[in-house]
Amino acid sequence: MENYKKLLEKFSSACDWASIREYKEVTDLVMARNAKPDQISTGESHGVMVEVLYGGQISYAGTCDLTNEGIQKAFDKALTFAIKTKQNNLCNFDDSIRPANQGDYQTKTQIPFEAVSLAQLQSNLVDITKALKVSDEIIEASAWAMLTKTNINYISTNGANWSQEFCIVSKDFSATASRDNENQTRSYGMNGRQLGLEDIDMTLLLKEAKRVGSQAVELLDAEECPTDQLDLIMAPDQLYLQVHESIGHPLELDRILGDERNYAGWSFIGPDDFGKRQYGSDLLNVTFDPTLTSEMASYVFDDNGVKASKEYLIKDGVLLRGIGGIESQTRSNIPGVSCARSCDWNRPPMDRMGNINIEPGDTSIEDMIKGVKKGIIMYTNRSWSIDDYRNKFQFGCEYAKLIEDGKITKTLKNPNYRGVTDSFWMNLDKVGDKSTYEIWGSPYCGKGEPNQSIRVGHAIPTCLFKNIEVFGGA
């Protein structure tokens, strides 16, 4: 950081404000298929992003040339752009949007990544694929794990100086069963957590692999999901994506401000909705929570250097805050959260979800099922699509159970449902208690021009929705 500090001292006379964000990320990807080792590879991304404020405009230049000359060149490019296009600047910022925070953050881990070789990790994955093959009808069994370590160092001309280190384990495994012309796939569900290798708990994962393999075979005999208007219970491994697509994205302030209109889309939510709009039933409580240990997107500072804290986005069903960092808050005068993040050294920060969670309620899964006359429980997402205003959606799941007169009666295959966000969350009828609450997260949330794929977390209880349109396969 001393070297960066000296460079910034030099830069400061030519601009109104500048920062250097060094970003280094190393990812090991380990795979196994059909009881045999598959590929192992490692990727490392390392560079700096220079950010320059001049005449109210912020410009960025990222470089993998980490020499002083390379960083100077990046600064010159960013400054030149800001000077020469100043008259066409959309926003007029000053350095108050870059607070001078200091500190550091590190993922809490019990077993460091280095404790186990990649070969040993692969051997564990091979065992998982063996456990998946519960019968000869399993034609494909695969497992993968991804270990990611990210280091960010940030320093600015007005005194910001902080570092963060994230350790993330992502993993999934799946089995495809086949009989005659029927093929069914069941998976554990892609998940990522901020943890060490304690997340690769082989006792648990082998048990889960047997369940996944057995359920893939079970689906070959299952009835098609009916086409009907029914009560729908969603397990956290599906509901987290519903939250992501129909609460997370529409509440992003940069979408509402129109930055995303050409790519990801706009939002059915408008600036006047905050503080007033009933987003869902009064059981709906949604938080932005960067403090939950082990959730994928926990952190202390966002990439604008703003301190992160837990905030309610929706309380008792009422929309309170947007998912917008300090720039969007300044532009819109809408309350937001510290969520300006970039996916790598070569991309600028923008409004991202972080951890978007539903707070648990007080209904047990048993009571939830008991209260359903006719309904379906759906597990594990397999398909998702939503319109550019984040309203009309359709989701598909891998596995479902039919509920009749308060009891689970049958397994169903090819379960799907569709609806409209605007009315869907009003149909939230029961929110599961702590025993149903699970932490999920995806390494791949896409958005932005240029495109950025970033990690997000969603901690979710099981929930019951009334009168949802469900349907089966082709």
Next chain:
Amino acid sequence: MENYFNQISQYILSKKQTEEEVTVTLSGEKTQFVRFNKSKVRQSTDVNQLNLSIAIQKDEKEYSFDFSITGILDNDQSKVDDIYETCRSRMLDMAKATFFVPFKNNGSSSVSNIGELIEITELTNILCDETAHVDLAGILTSGISYRGNINSLGQSHWFESASFCVDYSLYSAKEKAVKGSYGGSTFELGAFKAILDESIRNLKHMEKDNKVLTPGKYRCYLAPAAINEILDTFCWGGTSQGALKQGSSPLLPYENEGKRLSPHFTLNEDFSLGLTSQFNEDGEVFTKKLPIFKNGQLENLLVSSRTAKEYGYKSNAAGAEESLRSPVIETGDLCREDILKQLGTGLYISNLHYLNWSDQKQGRITGMTRFACFWVENGEIIAPIKDLRFDDTIYQFWGENLEQITDFAETELDNHTYSERTLGGTQCPGMLVKDFNFTL
């Protein structure tokens, strides 16, 4: 850059031991991105990035390590030293590759498509000035991309390409929008203005109140950009021999149930588009043109060396994903002037959005209409529509319900920029389809 790649590759190859074989791959770019909202600059980012990959094979083991380099030989050599040693030590206890495909010499090539790009600040100010009277959101991307591949058996490939692309949408006061794009290697103001003027004209069509349609089956004209979206989704597993063997392909009904596509439908992998390198990540060179579907009949699937080894097929030098990189759907006989007349009464769909397999194993895709989509009656545009969700199978809209294909096609550059600019693109015609299924 080609010289530098040769230098750093030779350094890496000089470190190899007798029993090792090594492939060095480079992917890099010098790109400027400028993001616009309300025809003003929202964010600008200059990116200078070089990524090297070293893949080592030894005793039928294989391991690859990708990493950022500075582009300065002295600095990068010391990093290479560290990473090469890490690879060697990690490979010691690794298992042998299950389907080991040894590196080989797949020949040499060098392609350079370098034009003279206009300076980024100048281009930015031109775009802002020319669009000051409209509400434009979008991105300008401009720069050079590099791809290189050298291995210890003498293989050597290089590809570089300079291009720009303005990808935009225009918005009316009623939040109606149309989509446009302009790209290539040389910016011509007149050409850009012509495209922009057409977008502005189309936006005026959008000013009428929306026609709200109930879900159901409608006759549709799907413009080339909409077909491009469907093709993009189809490429996700649809052309992969491995996916078919592993039970996840949308062609399972074709293989197992005798379902067929329309005789109008012909799809090729065609590198004569010149938008991306003909060599894959292993340096294997794909043939210039390979038919995938010909008149509705499956001719070839993409087979990577690894799938070939595992299932006993012959590789056709496909990439590991076995996805099309330069697909072209062949044109038909529907001329532009006859589109509305032949459509008669139905939907004119310019763009689709957020497509996904809703049932991949049955070839069913869902997605939304987006931007300028219209209700047409008796060959005349009546009104824009409120967005609709479709959910239908390739065996319907590319099968028995495909009536006609346009006699023109549009080339669309791949404008994805996750991690780096994606090279490649597609060429798609428009299609007239009956009974396209809308569900919401």
